[in-house]
Amino acid sequence: MKGRVIVDDRKLKILAAVVDEYVRTGEPVGSKAISKLDNIKVSAATIRNDMAALEQLGYLEQPHTSAGRVPTFKGYRLYIDELMSPPDLSDEEKHRLDDMIGGKDTPEELLIQNAAAALTEITKCAAVVTNSVPRFSVISKVEVIPTGKRLYVILLITSSGNIKNKACRLEFDLNHEQLDFFTKYIEENLSGVSVDELSEEMFDKMVAAVSAYMVSLSPLVKGICELSEDLRQQELTLSGSENLLKCDELDKMEVVRFIEHKDGLSDMLEDAFSGIQVKFGAESGSFAIGNSSLIVSKYRKDGKEAGSLGVIGPMRVDYKKIIPYVEYLTSKISYLMSDDDENIITGNIVDTDTQP
Amino acid sequence: MKGRVIVDDRKLKILAAVVDEYVRTGEPVGSKAISKLDNIKVSAATIRNDMAALEQLGYLEQPHTSAGRVPTFKGYRLYIDELMSPPDLSDEEKHRLDDMIGGKDTPEELLIQNAAAALTEITKCAAVVTNSVPRFSVISKVEVIPTGKRLYVILLITSSGNIKNKACRLEFDLNHEQLDFFTKYIEENLSGVSVDELSEEMFDKMVAAVSAYMVSLSPLVKGICELSEDLRQQELTLSGSENLLKCDELDKMEVVRFIEHKDGLSDMLEDAFSGIQVKFGAESGSFAIGNSSLIVSKYRKDGKEAGSLGVIGPMRVDYKKIIPYVEYLTSKISYLMSDDDENIITGNIVDTDTQP
DNA sequence: GTTTAGCACTCTATCTCTTCGAGTGCTAAC
DNA sequence: GTTAGCACTCGAAGAGATAGAGTGCTAAAC
Numbered sequence: 001m002k003g004r005v006i007v008d009d010r011k012l013k014i015l016a017a018v019v020d021e022y023v024r025t026g027e028p029v030g031s032k033a034i035s036k037l038d039n040i041k042v043s044a045a046t047i048r049n050d051m052a053a054l055e056q057l058g059y060l061e062q063p064h065t066s067a068g069r070v071p072t073f074k075g076y077r078l079y080i081d082e083l084m085s086p087p088d089l090s091d092e093e094k095h096r097l098d099d100m101i102g103g104k105d106t107p108e109e110l111l112i113q114n115a116a117a118a119l120t121e122i123t124k125c126a127a128v129v130t131n132s133v134p135r136f137s138v139i140s141k142v143e144v145i146p147t148g149k150r151l152y153v154i155l156l157i158t159s160s161g162n163i164k165n166k167a168c169r170l171e172f173d174l175n176h177e178q179l180d181f182f183t184k185y186i187e188e189n190l191s192g193v194s195v196d197e198l199s200e201e202m203f204d205k206m207v208a209a210v211s212a213y214m215v216s217l218s219p220l221v222k223g224i225c226e227l228s229e230d231l232r233q234q235e236l237t238l239s240g241s242e243n244l245l246k247c248d249e250l251d252k253m254e255v256v257r258f259i260e261h262k263d264g265l266s267d268m269l270e271d272a273f274s275g276i277q278v279k280f281g282a283e284s285g286s287f288a289i290g291n292s293s294l295i296v297s298k299y300r301k302d303g304k305e306a307g308s309l310g311v312i313g314p315m316r317v318d319y320k321k322i323i324p325y326v327e328y329l330t331s332k333i334s335y336l337m338s339d340d341d342e343n344i345i346t347g348n349i350v351d352t353d354t355q356p
Numbered sequence: 357m358k359g360r361v362i363v364d365d366r367k368l369k370i371l372a373a374v375v376d377e378y379v380r381t382g383e384p385v386g387s388k389a390i391s392k393l394d395n396i397k398v399s400a401a402t403i404r405n406d407m408a409a410l411e412q413l414g415y416l417e418q419p420h421t422s423a424g425r426v427p428t429f430k431g432y433r434l435y436i437d438e439l440m441s442p443p444d445l446s447d448e449e450k451h452r453l454d455d456m457i458g459g460k461d462t463p464e465e466l467l468i469q470n471a472a473a474a475l476t477e478i479t480k481c482a483a484v485v486t487n488s489v490p491r492f493s494v495i496s497k498v499e500v501i502p503t504g505k506r507l508y509v510i511l512l513i514t515s516s517g518n519i520k521n522k523a524c525r526l527e528f529d530l531n532h533e534q535l536d537f538f539t540k541y542i543e544e545n546l547s548g549v550s551v552d553e554l555s556e557e558m559f560d561k562m563v564a565a566v567s568a569y570m571v572s573l574s575p576l577v578k579g580i581c582e583l584s585e586d587l588r589q590q591e592l593t594l595s596g597s598e599n600l601l602k603c604d605e606l607d608k609m610e611v612v613r614f615i616e617h618k619d620g621l622s623d624m625l626e627d628a629f630s631g632i633q634v635k636f637g638a639e640s641g642s643f644a645i646g647n648s649s650l651i652v653s654k655y656r657k658d659g660k661e662a663g664s665l666g667v668i669g670p671m672r673v674d675y676k677k678i679i680p681y682v683e684y685l686t687s688k689i690s691y692l693m694s695d696d697d698e699n700i701i702t703g704n705i706v707d708t709d710t711q712p
Numbered sequence: 713g714t715t716t717a718g719c720a721c722t723c724t725a726t727c728t729c730t731t732c733g734a735g736t737g738c739t740a741a742c
Numbered sequence: 743g744t745t746a747g748c749a750c751t752c753g754a755a756g757a758g759a760t761a762g763a764g765t766g767c768t769a770a771a772c
Contacts, residue, residue: 422723
């Protein structure tokens with residue numbers, strides 16, 4: 001074994017070239033192919049030496065002795081973080097995306113669905129979106145509405161316009177006074193509370209307090225508790241998953257299991273910090289697909305993180321092309337969802353277009 | 357070519373045996389394998405002749421010249437409609453199912469979800485259920501709840517316990533009187549109206565009437581109209597879809613596309629008439645999976661069709677086993693959903709005999 | 713006329729063997 | 743430090759060869 005291997009500029013250039021070629025062709029890349037590239041001036045033999053060094057450093061690997069090199073995920077990581085410079089989208093591409101996702105009057109729900117559809121179509125990968133996360137919203141209203149014999153509907157509304165309801169059957173009917181007491185109590189305890197703060201213990205206490213007044217009220221509190229769980233649960237939509245099955249480099253069984261259970265996806269999306277990020281299946285314990293990569297970015301609503309938008313594909317994916325798309329879409333969605341003039345509370349189904 | 361080929365009893369018996377064997381083993385069935393069966397007394401040579409005849413008639417086919425026979429979908433059709441006699445479930449099996457789905461006090465929603473889960477587990481196929489269709493239910497309550505500046509939540513509740521809500525933004529805030537007027541008007545016009553009767557024209561008329569009082573009320577009516585459309589739309593749940601992906605005989609791409617879009621499934625379930633039915637993907641244009649089969653039956657609530665329950669698997673599926681399960685579950689669900697004192701219609705053929 | 717035994721034939725799946733070529737690492741020369 | 747040349751390795755792809763399952767047909771038996 002020789003001494004320390006140094007990563008010089010040429011080696012990085014070669015690494016980038018290998019990744020580009022591999023992404024383009026899907027075949028392991030040999031020294032000869034690299035030497036033919038315009039921006040590489042050295043001979044195949046030199047490249048061979050450098051490639052051997054890059055392999056020793058863990059950036060490249062050989063499927064078998066007499067094959068070309070393939071980037072390792074460490075190689076991709078370096079490529080993405082340091083070597084690659086994705087070009088800007090052309091105006092034409094931007095307009096195309098704009099047309100696909102909708103405008104200010106498009107409901108948020110539809111906006112992110114359209115964005116997912118656009119990503120699916122353009123990238124030929126799977127797209128994943130999460131709903132506007134209601135974390136930063138607060139409970140704005142709780143109603144209990146009698147609808148039949150011992151039957152009540154609970155209505156929970158948040159400041160972000162999320163509405164949940166649930167039917168609840170009690171053992172006894174409530175008279176006006178009791179209903180009033182309950183509604184007041186709940187309003188006092190929940191109004192203005194952030195969705196994030198709602199906890200099981202909190203509801204346990206409320207059950208205790210309410211039961212002291214009237215035992216048979218506790219199912220209502222439990223109902224509200226369940227609704228609040230629904231609220232905290234962010235919805236996640238995976239679309240274009242058939243594209244994942246078309247990828248030869250992904251294990252079909254893993255893909256199938258992933259499509260079914262979406263293991264670890266929610267965490268992966270949640271964990272992402274600001275800006276665009278690329279994560280590899282290999283780097284994450286929970287995210288199930290081995291050779292996959294997730295390109296994800298969070299969109300914002302009125303300056304606050306509201307949800308994520310991402311593309312799932314094989315590790316061998318055209319990052320240069322996809323990253324600008326995801327970046328553009330998230331910023332566009334952030335813009336479309338935010339209110340320039342006032343802080344309007346728009347729910348996922350609010351119809352702002354009120355004229356006939 | 358010889359003269360007319362006659363389908364005698366023995367040929368049918370052989371066809372049935374071929375289907376049974378094929379279902380059991382998954383391999384093309386040869387004459388020898390059939391001749392070894394206890395209930396077949398003739399020699400392999402005779403069976404060969406009969407199988408050739410069955411092939412000529414389109415009931416069997418050969419994957420290639422020197423392979424055994426496989427049933428065509430026409431063969432399955434004959435088998436299912438005429439030849440097969442599924443055994444009754446044992447009491448043990450019935451109890452097992454009873455435990456799995458719940459009892460009279462289980463909410464309807466949960467009841468059908470449990471039934472789907474049971475079918476998924478037992479059959480190792482996918483199960484599909486549709487919600488109790490609220491067609492026969494009536495609007496029992498409409499509420500309009502102010503929740504913010506010019507923001508209202510509409511709540512629509514049906515007699516069957518279905519609850520829908522929607523946020524709606526108006527151009528002006530309503531005062532107490534206006535809200536009262538609107539609520540009264542809506543209650544008068546919609547209370548007790550069956551979900552089935554709700555029509556676009558009806559709402560158009562209401563928009564006109566309400567606009568005469570106050571133009572900016574019309575978004576509320578439109579909101580209610582949209583909710584009523586939601587009500588009419590039956591919900592469809594596909595569970596255990598990973599089982600479909602495990603089937604070698606189904607095309608993975610088709611399955612994934614199907615899981616994602618559920619093409620044609622709704623129609624297939626809706627089309628079914630009374631009693632248990634088996635449909636093949638090959639027979640239907642819209643239903644997407646080629647070699648699949650759908651075993652479906654409708655359940656009833658108080659004598660009226662309320663929803664469907666079915667199993668989706670490969671055509672090579674153990675009909676003898678699955679059909680009794682689906683039959684039992686639909687009749688059980690029909691029973692559980694209906695009030696005991698009313699006439700209960702059970703079984704695959706309408707049973708006018710109502711005594712227990 | 714129907715059924716059966718026997719036999720030649722067909723076709724696939726599987727294995728081995730060979731060839732081909734891409735790509736490498738190493739060495740020696742520049 | 744770079745390059746040309748060369749022997750070597752290894753997998754992919756193709757060609758037989760073989761085995762086995764199943765058939766269709768014929769002629770004999772019932």
